[in-house]
Amino acid sequence: MLTPPDVALAPLLPILLVLAGAVSSTVLGFHLPRRTLTAINLVLLLLSAAAMALLWSGPGELPATAFGGSLRADNAAVLLGLTIVAGSMMALLVSLDTAYRARLSFPEFDAMLMYAVTGTLLIAFSGDLIVMLIGLEVMSLASYVLATLQDSRRAEESGLKYFLLGSVGSAVLIYGLALVYGATGSLSYGGIAAATAGLTPGNLGLLVGGALLLLAGFGFKVALAPFHQWTPDVYSGAPTTVSLFLSTVVKVAAFAGMLRVFGGALQNAPFWASALQLLIAATLIVGNAASLFQTNFKRMLAYSAVAHTGFLAMALLGTPGLGGAALGYYLLVYTLMTGAALAIVAALQRTEAGMNISDLRGLYHRHPGYAVALAACLASLAGLPPFAGFFGKYLAFQAAFQNGYVWLSILAVLASVAALVYYLRPAMLLFMPDRTPAREYPHGQRPATNLTVALGVAAITVLGLLPNLWYGWLADPAIWELLAGR
Amino acid sequence: MIAFLLLGALALVGAVVTVAARNAVHAALGLVGTLLSVAGLFASLSASFLAAVQVIVYAGAILVLFLFVIMLLNAHQPVTGRDPVPFVRELAGIGGVILAGALAVIAFSYRDPQPLAQGTAALRGGTAGAVGETLLTRFLLPFEAVSVLLLVAIVGAVALVRRPAPQPDGVTDAEGVALPGELPERTAPEGGVRA
Numbered sequence: 001m002l003t004p005p006d007v008a009l010a011p012l013l014p015i016l017l018v019l020a021g022a023v024s025s026t027v028l029g030f031h032l033p034r035r036t037l038t039a040i041n042l043v044l045l046l047l048s049a050a051a052m053a054l055l056w057s058g059p060g061e062l063p064a065t066a067f068g069g070s071l072r073a074d075n076a077a078v079l080l081g082l083t084i085v086a087g088s089m090m091a092l093l094v095s096l097d098t099a100y101r102a103r104l105s106f107p108e109f110d111a112m113l114m115y116a117v118t119g120t121l122l123i124a125f126s127g128d129l130i131v132m133l134i135g136l137e138v139m140s141l142a143s144y145v146l147a148t149l150q151d152s153r154r155a156e157e158s159g160l161k162y163f164l165l166g167s168v169g170s171a172v173l174i175y176g177l178a179l180v181y182g183a184t185g186s187l188s189y190g191g192i193a194a195a196t197a198g199l200t201p202g203n204l205g206l207l208v209g210g211a212l213l214l215l216a217g218f219g220f221k222v223a224l225a226p227f228h229q230w231t232p233d234v235y236s237g238a239p240t241t242v243s244l245f246l247s248t249v250v251k252v253a254a255f256a257g258m259l260r261v262f263g264g265a266l267q268n269a270p271f272w273a274s275a276l277q278l279l280i281a282a283t284l285i286v287g288n289a290a291s292l293f294q295t296n297f298k299r300m301l302a303y304s305a306v307a308h309t310g311f312l313a314m315a316l317l318g319t320p321g322l323g324g325a326a327l328g329y330y331l332l333v334y335t336l337m338t339g340a341a342l343a344i345v346a347a348l349q350r351t352e353a354g355m356n357i358s359d360l361r362g363l364y365h366r367h368p369g370y371a372v373a374l375a376a377c378l379a380s381l382a383g384l385p386p387f388a389g390f391f392g393k394y395l396a397f398q399a400a401f402q403n404g405y406v407w408l409s410i411l412a413v414l415a416s417v418a419a420l421v422y423y424l425r426p427a428m429l430l431f432m433p434d435r436t437p438a439r440e441y442p443h444g445q446r447p448a449t450n451l452t453v454a455l456g457v458a459a460i461t462v463l464g465l466l467p468n469l470w471y472g473w474l475a476d477p478a479i480w481e482l483l484a485g486r
Numbered sequence: 487m488i489a490f491l492l493l494g495a496l497a498l499v500g501a502v503v504t505v506a507a508r509n510a511v512h513a514a515l516g517l518v519g520t521l522l523s524v525a526g527l528f529a530s531l532s533a534s535f536l537a538a539v540q541v542i543v544y545a546g547a548i549l550v551l552f553l554f555v556i557m558l559l560n561a562h563q564p565v566t567g568r569d570p571v572p573f574v575r576e577l578a579g580i581g582g583v584i585l586a587g588a589l590a591v592i593a594f595s596y597r598d599p600q601p602l603a604q605g606t607a608a609l610r611g612g613t614a615g616a617v618g619e620t621l622l623t624r625f626l627l628p629f630e631a632v633s634v635l636l637l638v639a640i641v642g643a644v645a646l647v648r649r650p651a652p653q654p655d656g657v658t659d660a661e662g663v664a665l666p667g668e669l670p671e672r673t674a675p676e677g678g679v680r681a
Binding site for chain 1: 628
């Protein structure tokens with residue numbers, strides 16, 4: 001009568017490796033210096049990426065699952081997981097150079113970061129709503145601690161705001177999850193998709209209410225307007241290394257959850273797409289308009305993260321095949337360009353408040369390498385053609401446009417024109433004649449940051465010229481149509 | 487049915503007290519009433535193990551912690567501040583009534599996706615055995631993942647309460663090593679420090 005649980009190690013291995021890094025940072029922190037632990041964590045992240053690559057299933061192969069489908073190591077999970085690992089490695093590498101200045105260079109920082117990555121991978125690999133929720137909570141709790149960990153008033157304020165608003169978001173999400181379970185009687189993505197497959201699913205009101213609450217909860221996590229209010233304060237108040245992590249890895253994971261839930265489980269459910277469309281329109285307007293008026297560069301990047309949430313979420317409006325591929329491509333590109341830009345801020349800032357946009361004037365004459373790299377990142381964020389940001393935006397707009405969201409696509413194009421202004425103004429200032437005294441932090445070597453920035457900029461350039469290097473893996477619509485399983 | 491209505495009404499009264507009370511201790515006691523009534527609801531649905539856990543964990547452990555914190559932080563004085571947002575009570579009341587109406591409509595049109603007999607059979611009288619078996623077979627991964635969640639909460643809380651000392655990193659040179667006791671932006675004049 002007792003059925004033994006369906007335990008398989010291989011699909012769980014990428015998550016277990018990261019968790020091992022987190023636990024070893026917690027325990028070995030008493031014996032080893034922090035930089036050694038960071039190196040161990042970097043190696044474990046690489047191993048985790050290798051384990052994910054081994055889970056890739058070719059055409060015709062069934063994806064590896066475990067725990068009766070609670071854990072799905074399908075190709076979508078592998079691709080999103082690799083993006084998460086890339087962002088986490090950027091954050092760890094940058095922290096090697098800047099953690100001491102940010103007063104974060106202790107083992108607990110690494111431990112919390114790796115716990116957060118464990119949660120993000122659980123979301124990407126989830127096969128039912130409960131696992132997704134627990135992954136989200138692990139990630140959120142660890143992120144609240146990361147944002148607060150620096151011993152300063154700014155960080156404490158940012159962490160408390162993040163904690164309070166994030167908890168409300170989680171509560172809304174759990175309520176929505178309960179309503180969806182009540183409407184469909186299933187927690188697994190596949191079961192929900194099957195229960196909502198008919199044209200008139202039972203308990204329609206409950207299903208719509210649950211889907212909208214889920215949308216609001218995820219809206220908090222990815223910072224869709226009007227749920228974005230915490231984003232600028234948290235991203236600009238937290239230490240820059242943490243902002244890098246929060247605005248890349250945490251956002252990628254929240255989008256992975258949205259993709260699983262809305263692109264997989266609820267793809268047949270009515271009404272959420274219309275609501276999402278309105279949220280995206282509000283996000284595009286608010287994010288881009290607020291970015292125009294920022295004077296602090298770090299805060300401008302925070303608002304640009306809100307604006308990019310709008311662009312990224314447009315991919316969710318496409319058909320699962322096209323939209324999933326667009327989102328997968330854009331998420332990696334977004335991670336690389338935002339990560340590289342914030343890495344430069346972390347290296348050059350005098351204080352954790354970041355630097356003013358006017359301080360960037362003439363940076364080319366003082367730090368030519370950083371200036372050129374920052375200009376490339378800003379051009380990519382603005383979506384200028386030789387860089388990968390252009391292709392990501394194009395794919396997202398195309399996915400929404402082809403599914404009939406014409407006016408939203410027009411609004412997004414207009415918004416990205418407005419975005420040119422606030423991205424290219426600092427980019428031009430970089431190359432202006434240098435008349436002001438240097439305002440950058442003058443001390444120290446930054447080998448790891450230089451490596452991160454070089455790799456990030458090289459990647460966005462190469463992916464912009466040869467997008468198929470990454471898009472070729474994503475392009476198969478079957479990957480994204482099977483998000484919920486069969 | 488009568489038990490259900492009574493317990494439901496008690497849970498609602500407790501919830502209203504929790505929200506409306508100006509004294510934090512009263513609010514916590516209202517929450518006790520709600521939690522006990524919900525435990526009674528579980529018992530009336532023959533989920534006996536869940537009812538016992540609800541009483542022991544929520545009404546027992548967590549509420550006692552709440553009360554301890556309220557007493558320790560001296561938060562048991564009534565709140566006298568005014569809400570800065572106008573009409574928030576009225577709006578919340580109207581919204582609550584609309585929500586209650588919508589939920590009532592949904593509740594009366596609800597069709598259970600699982601046949602009731604199937605659910606009752608799976609419950610097996612709500613004993614600990616049925617709950618444990620489900621936790622360790624069907625919900626094994628969430629069950630294990632929750633332990634990671636608790637670990638994160640513990641490590642995070644300890645790290646925040648006793649912030650460790652930053653370790654020098656070897657890449658910051660001599661001048662950079664001297665960490666200011668407080669972040670420089672709080673002492674430096676606006677506009678940054680001239681080099």
